[in-house]
Amino acid sequence: MKILAYRQQAKEALRYWLRQRIARRYPAQHLPPAQWHLAWEEKQGTEQAPRLMLQGHALHALAERYGTPLHVVNAAQLQANLAGFQQAPLCRVYYSYKTNPIPGLLAYLHQHGAGAEVISEYELWLARQLGVPPERIIFNGPAKSDRALRWAIEHSIQAIHANHLEELQRIAALAQTLGKRARVGLRVTHGGWQGQFGLSLAQGEAAAALAWALKHPHLEVVSLHCHRGFLIRTLEDLDGHLAPLLAFCAESHAQHGWLPTLLDIGGSLAIPSVEEHDAATTRRLWTFYIPPSAPNPALTLSPAAYSQAAQSKVAAFYQSRGWPLPEIALEPGRALTGNAQMLLTRVLELRHAQPAIHAVLDAGISIARSAREQFHQLFPLQAHSRPTQLYRLVGPICHPGDTLYPAWNLPQLALGETLAIMDSGAYFTSDASSFAFPQPGVLAVLPDGEICWWRQTETYQDMVAADSLPLPPETLSW
């Protein structure tokens, strides 16, 4: 036992020494609250530490009043992101529902002119519930039910995108049964996602499927769709994505006189303030407790720059050939909603350890897995002037995988203190499970400062609502 303890201590001492050296070489760069239009409260001359403010609301007060964990949506940011995508008149936005399928948020986007990109029967049902007109719905995804396809064909939605010839054949057969012409598009790939996703341009699958579809009396081929898969950050990324699509348009025009009236360039635009941890960062984080640095937001195209660049590129290509301009469909997900939402959380437990104090949060991987794998700025909701301390921030689940921030420097934390995990507007709610804890609600702060619940916090009763309880539920005091 004692030898083990000495060995452990020697190992820790070595790691500590290495850590000091590495930490000096990699000082963590953080982003300021202004990146999200947040600001610290003006000093009131009181003893209270300044609080982080959003549209006149102290986020700490929202956490106290509505409980944690809690998603807070900044609707003004949502509107600004959407307006950016809409700046190029040729471009129309179809929001990727799966990214953040909160009906209140979707309805807000629809009110401001966004359409719906859906990938399942459920999402199509939701778009209908929200009153999205069929011509503003695009239906993607590898698993379209017959029932959903029938509705889509009968109501002539904007486009049904087929991933492969077998799917195209199924759509054609359904359209024939209904005595309709289905508005379809080809989903193609050029080196990104493959497998079940799309027809290869390089291997001629796309050309063969187009030739087949153009001849079918029950298909109207309106669209060409491609989703890059890998994130787009720069003009070069965007150009590399568009070039093979435009080349295919030229080929198809030469061969069949066919051009898409809808050129759907998919999603994939990155969130400027979020970045996947690379292998070196991951190793430094987990082995040596070196906090990660923020990406430089200026290196990622803004929604406005992205849509304008896409429009210029496509318009130049089409106009130089004298072709009529297409509608450019954008399917932004993370870039539209990612940075318009944050997750408020609270410190439940503190355990002193070396080199980092372990702080147990009420948010863990079951509701915030992305924060483990990507850089997400973290703010304390009150600016205490206490000395800084290294923390490992973990979730509430009884499993060591439930670690969100392996290392992060913060002013000394007290039990009950609140924090904000930024950029929770992409894949946090859609990926969430009710693992031993209820899921957070979603509270919207509207541009005029009004607050409304978009999704209620899950209750214990909700968690067993679909269950056959063998005993009559008692009314419990908590």
Place this chain on the structure above:
Amino acid sequence: MKILAYRQQAKEALRYWLRQRIARRYPAQHLPPAQWHLAWEEKQGTEQAPRLMLQGHALHALAERYGTPLHVVNAAQLQANLAGFQQAPLCRVYYSYKTNPIPGLLAYLHQHGAGAEVISEYELWLARQLGVPPERIIFNGPAKSDRALRWAIEHSIQAIHANHLEELQRIAALAQTLGKRARVGLRVTHGGWQGQFGLSLAQGEAAAALAWALKHPHLEVVSLHCHRGFLIRTLEDLDGHLAPLLAFCAESHAQHGWLPTLLDIGGSLAIPSVEEHDAATTRRLWTFYIPPSAPNPALTLSPAAYSQAAQSKVAAFYQSRGWPLPEIALEPGRALTGNAQMLLTRVLELRHAQPAIHAVLDAGISIARSAREQFHQLFPLQAHSRPTQLYRLVGPICHPGDTLYPAWNLPQLALGETLAIMDSGAYFTSDASSFAFPQPGVLAVLPDGEICWWRQTETYQDMVAADSLPLPPETLSW
């Protein structure tokens, strides 16, 4: 474009050749249905292919009648697993709620004598709803709310396990306020999970915390708890886990005259038919489409062998010192429920490709992530005598990560055909999210053949039940 295509073709040809060679060296071993007390239907002389049967029910018929995806629980298997753990009279079972928190399943286990191991306020609430007596509840986890702790102290539950000194101090303070003595235990670690989980034996943290707790007038230290973390399969694994605990008992007895009356050895026993894919298997699977082989179930201790071995080991140690025997608390999770449940799924789409046809299932990583990372036997629910074909089985989500079986040989599949993913009784339901598709229901087949819903299949309305819909929901025809 053409050069790219040739390069791609050359690469594929090379991979195909390598694949053939590797595949011969690693023929996939499967497990027979009898491993799960399933059997193929007796030939009726009809044309129909024999179906896979459970307690007189054709699983295919259940899938047709109740829809897919669908979890089916084999309650006889559940009962047999539990009885195994109960064979050693010193051992008592506290089921790890987080592993599969379906109230119907939990109630069934409680009816057959299992207690509850809970890790959150919600799980404690659920145990109360199910009428579990306080003395059959153990409260673990790194995030215990004050409210839950107060209830646990007031009702003298079997044990509250503290992970570290700070938590012990919080429990003591709450007990003092309530004028009670809290029944606590120390969670200790010996090289498995660390961080927020437990007091290190090697570094003396456990000894220091024990000395502190024994002196506190509001704490009654009844228990010693240790969860191995790494899976236990063999007697050696179990011995290696128990030895440091027993050594700590001897030390504590020598120093303080203290012995735990409850020795809680945690969970970690493996499912015999499930195994994490190792790095080599993963590489063969993903790069070369080589299907994985099943583990040999005989290499994993059965519940009966495990509990009897634990009892022998502990009893021998205690008896040789003339100490009174403790209760041995077992907290099985996966080993109790893992192989008593299966997930029925259906083929929604087929795409021909080389070297494997892509079959899109209605079950993907959002409800069956474990099947991506571990060996889970897969059965077609009808034994067609068609030629065998290599498949890549993917989920319905529009993302390439949604692949469950990168390679698996099956008799040629048709659209709509049904399959069973075995051993879905651990972490499938607790980890599940409603990503673009509703979550499956849980149907129990009782030992007498009776069928009952334990959890209803999620509906679209359920998925937006907590939402503020800006429009009144229409009544839709689907």
